[in-house]
Amino acid sequence: MPKIPVTAVFDIGKTNKKFFLFDENLKEVHNTYTRLDAIPDEDGFPSEPILPLREWMLDTFKQALNSPEFEIKKLNFSGHGASFVHTDEQGEPVTPLYDYLKPFPEELLERFYAENGGKMAFCQKTSSPPLAMLNSGLQIYFLKYAKPELFKNVRHCLHLPQYLSLIFTGKMVSDYTSIGCHTGLWDFEKMDYHDWVKREGIEPLLPPILPGNSLLKTKPELGGIPCGIGVHDSSGALLPxxxxxxxxxxxxxxxxxxxxxxxxxxxxxxxxELTKDCLQFLSISGQPIKISRLFIGEEHKYQVDEMYAHWKLPLGTYKKLRFDESWYQKVCQQSKKRIGFHYLKPTDYGLEKSDSSNWSSFSEFTEAYYTFLHELTDIQVASLQLVLDGAPVTRLFVDGGFNANSIFLEMLRKKLPGMEIIPSDFPNGSALGAAMLVNMNS
Structure with a gap:
C-alpha cells in the first residue's frame, strides 16, 4: 500500500513538546507529545532541558521516517518566544536555555536603559514592554556582562524555533517572527536592529534573516527533506x-x-499601552502586527490549585462545570473584588483588586470558580480592548486551551456584546501555521 505523504511539525511549547503529521490537505493524521523536566541552570533557576529536547526530537523524527504508513515530504517547527539558544561555532549550546521568568539583575537593567535613552523611550522604539528576561534580546546583554566566562564561548545566538531547525538542517538563520516578539532587538521606526545591538557587538552573533516561508534541507542522514526555518508560535497560530x-x-x-x-x-x-503589555510583532514578511498579552494560563492554574486544596477536590473538577446564567448573575452582583491575583495586576487596566482570596467566604467551589473567571475575564476584555481600539472588528476567534471552557467563552460574549466570539477550529494553530508556511510555495 502506498505511504501517505505528510508534513511533519514539531510544536515546542513551554509545557508540552508535540510532534504532528499533516496530510496534503493539512489535516492532522498523527500526533505524539512529551513533557520534559526543567534542569537547574548555574544559578539554580529552572531552565529548558535543551539537550533532552534535542534527543527526543531526533528519536521521534527517525521513528516517523521509518513509518510504514507515512512518508515525510516536509518538516517545520513552531516554538515559544523569548528564548535564545547560545551556541559555539559548531552549533552546540554553551549556556542553558534560560527561563524567561529568571530574575534579571536590577542594576544591570537600569544601566542598560540609561545607555539607551531611558526605559520608556527604548520600549516605544522596540515595541517591547519592559519585561526583563522576557525581552529576550536583553538576555544577550545579561550574558555579556553578568556571565562573561560563558559569553566568551558564544559564537551564535539563535531564537528557539531557529535552533530547532538547526538541529535538523545544520544551518543557522534568524526569522522576523522571533526577532519581532518583544525582544528589544528591533527598532520598529527604522525597521532594522536597534543601535544597541550594533554598538554592543551583538549583531555578528545573530544569523542572517530569511523570510518565514524559506526552505532549507534536512541533513542527508535525516532524509534531505525540504525543511522550514521555524516560526514563533503566536505568529504561526495566526496564519490559518x-x-x-x-x-x-x-x-x-x-x-x-x-x-x-x-x-x-x-x-x-x-x-x-506598553505598560499594559501591549506590543507589536513582526509578521513572517516583517510587517508590524499589534498584540497584547496576559499570563492567564498560569494564573488559572495557580488559582484552581488553591481552590482544589481548600475544598479537597480532585484535579479536573472545574472541567465538569458548564455555563450557568444564574451563577453568572450572582457573581456579577458582588460589590467587591474577591480574588487576590497571583500574576495579574487588575490595577494596570484601571480595575479594582483584592489583596487576597478568602476561600472560606465562598459558599462552594462553583461560586469561587465563577467569581474567579468573572474577574479574570474583566482583565481579559481590557487586554483585548488594547488591540481593538483604533481598528475595531466584529469577530473574535478563540483558540488554544480556553476555547474548551464554556464559562470563559460565555463570559466573553456577555462582556463583548457587539462581538461574535468563535471557538476555533484550529486547536493546534501554531503547528498548522508552521505546516502551512513550508507548503506556501508548492
Missing part, C-alpha cells in the same frame, strides 16, 4: 486564520499566555 478569512477579525490565542492579536491594527504604540 489569515488564509481562511476575507473580513477583518481578531484572534485570542490562549495557553500559558493569552495573546490578543489584531492583524488589521497598524496604530503605533503609546507609553500607556
Amino acid at each position: 486564520y489569515l488564509k481562511q478569512e476575507t473580513k477583518p477579525f481578531a484572534l485570542l490565542s490562549t495557553g500559558t499566555w493569552a495573546i490578543s492579536i489584531n492583524p488589521f491594527n497598524k496604530t503605533s504604540l503609546s507609553e500607556s
Whole structure:
C-alpha cells in the first residue's frame, strides 16, 4: 500500500513538546507529545532541558521516517518566544536555555536603559514592554556582562524555533517572527536592529534573516527533506486564520499566555499601552502586527490549585462545570473584588483588586470558580480592548486551551456584546501555521 505523504511539525511549547503529521490537505493524521523536566541552570533557576529536547526530537523524527504508513515530504517547527539558544561555532549550546521568568539583575537593567535613552523611550522604539528576561534580546546583554566566562564561548545566538531547525538542517538563520516578539532587538521606526545591538557587538552573533516561508534541507542522514526555518508560535497560530478569512477579525490565542492579536491594527504604540503589555510583532514578511498579552494560563492554574486544596477536590473538577446564567448573575452582583491575583495586576487596566482570596467566604467551589473567571475575564476584555481600539472588528476567534471552557467563552460574549466570539477550529494553530508556511510555495 502506498505511504501517505505528510508534513511533519514539531510544536515546542513551554509545557508540552508535540510532534504532528499533516496530510496534503493539512489535516492532522498523527500526533505524539512529551513533557520534559526543567534542569537547574548555574544559578539554580529552572531552565529548558535543551539537550533532552534535542534527543527526543531526533528519536521521534527517525521513528516517523521509518513509518510504514507515512512518508515525510516536509518538516517545520513552531516554538515559544523569548528564548535564545547560545551556541559555539559548531552549533552546540554553551549556556542553558534560560527561563524567561529568571530574575534579571536590577542594576544591570537600569544601566542598560540609561545607555539607551531611558526605559520608556527604548520600549516605544522596540515595541517591547519592559519585561526583563522576557525581552529576550536583553538576555544577550545579561550574558555579556553578568556571565562573561560563558559569553566568551558564544559564537551564535539563535531564537528557539531557529535552533530547532538547526538541529535538523545544520544551518543557522534568524526569522522576523522571533526577532519581532518583544525582544528589544528591533527598532520598529527604522525597521532594522536597534543601535544597541550594533554598538554592543551583538549583531555578528545573530544569523542572517530569511523570510518565514524559506526552505532549507534536512541533513542527508535525516532524509534531505525540504525543511522550514521555524516560526514563533503566536505568529504561526495566526496564519490559518489569515488564509481562511476575507473580513477583518481578531484572534485570542490562549495557553500559558493569552495573546490578543489584531492583524488589521497598524496604530503605533503609546507609553500607556506598553505598560499594559501591549506590543507589536513582526509578521513572517516583517510587517508590524499589534498584540497584547496576559499570563492567564498560569494564573488559572495557580488559582484552581488553591481552590482544589481548600475544598479537597480532585484535579479536573472545574472541567465538569458548564455555563450557568444564574451563577453568572450572582457573581456579577458582588460589590467587591474577591480574588487576590497571583500574576495579574487588575490595577494596570484601571480595575479594582483584592489583596487576597478568602476561600472560606465562598459558599462552594462553583461560586469561587465563577467569581474567579468573572474577574479574570474583566482583565481579559481590557487586554483585548488594547488591540481593538483604533481598528475595531466584529469577530473574535478563540483558540488554544480556553476555547474548551464554556464559562470563559460565555463570559466573553456577555462582556463583548457587539462581538461574535468563535471557538476555533484550529486547536493546534501554531503547528498548522508552521505546516502551512513550508507548503506556501508548492
